[in-house]
Amino acid sequence: MREDNYRIHYFIDKNYKTDEQLHAALMHEMYHRVTLGRDGLHRDTWVDEIIAFLAAHYGLIEFGMTEYASYRLSYLTREQVLLSLEDVKHAKQKSFFEFSSSLFPEGYGGRIYRTAQELDLLVGWPQVRRMVDCRNWSDWLAPFSADIREKIILLLDLSVDV
Numbered sequence: 001m002r003e004d005n006y007r008i009h010y011f012i013d014k015n016y017k018t019d020e021q022l023h024a025a026l027m028h029e030m031y032h033r034v035t036l037g038r039d040g041l042h043r044d045t046w047v048d049e050i051i052a053f054l055a056a057h058y059g060l061i062e063f064g065m066t067e068y069a070s071y072r073l074s075y076l077t078r079e080q081v082l083l084s085l086e087d088v089k090h091a092k093q094k095s096f097f098e099f100s101s102s103l104f105p106e107g108y109g110g111r112i113y114r115t116a117q118e119l120d121l122l123v124g125w126p127q128v129r130r131m132v133d134c135r136n137w138s139d140w141l142a143p144f145s146a147d148i149r150e151k152i153i154l155l156l157d158l159s160v161d162v
């Protein structure tokens, strides 16, 4: 377990109107809770948010909320304001005390959702989930073919030698 001042914020907005919205939020935050303190690629916030987004998506499907899961995915990946992945990687979380509706800058979520969706299409959820068990990109990339590795490196803008 990390001993430094790792702060966690669980955002369960009281304005969620439906069971589906509440489920998605809870699964997103539970993913963070379960993986907190584990050493893995998710120690980088942008990776963590990609996995959390997909954890909520596949969690909804497991709860039989498939229709809402597809609606949510297409709605969120349509978001127009997108930061570049590079900006996302360097984005600083806002202070909790700014009381903003989001801890991240505008356009952050859009890039996360879209990258998550593309990564999921490329390698599938079980492989994305495996990031939590890998301490470096080379380990995570190892099982993929050279062709897929190249696509992943491009998509995630990674600087690794493979």
Ligand SMILES: [Zn+2]
Pocket: 028, 032, 048, 049, 052
């Ligand atoms: Zn999150």
